[in-house]
Amino acid sequence: MGTEKYVIVYAAGKQLDLLRSEAFRIAKAAKAGWWTDRAEVGTKFCFEDAKAKDTFAHACNNFGITCREG
Template sequence: MASEHCLIVRAAGKQLDLLRGEAFRIAKASQLGWSTDRADVGTRFCFEDAKAKNEFAVVCDNFGVASKDI
């Protein structure tokens, strides 16, 4: 998956589980793929489309979770 459609998110526990659920919902609604893996300073969420990544960034902001483009 292209790295330009990825975000690093700093979350743990239930908050991270909630974000994974939201990433799944966004990707399913857009009929796109997504993935998540560990990063040095958080969790990397990658999407097949920039629009889906941006929508996920808004969700992170709404939940008060810091996210960073990579």
């Protein structure tokens, strides 16, 4: 698939549910796929589209959820 576009978030429970919904909405608008994987610490949200990844990272910041882009 080439270079992975992902954001690792440090959230759990309802915050993680909120982020899953947001990732779905962003990926659908971009007509791109997305999925989650476990990270060493946190959850990795992977996107097929770089712009969708950037939008998701911005949404995390807006929600006040700590994240790290990869």
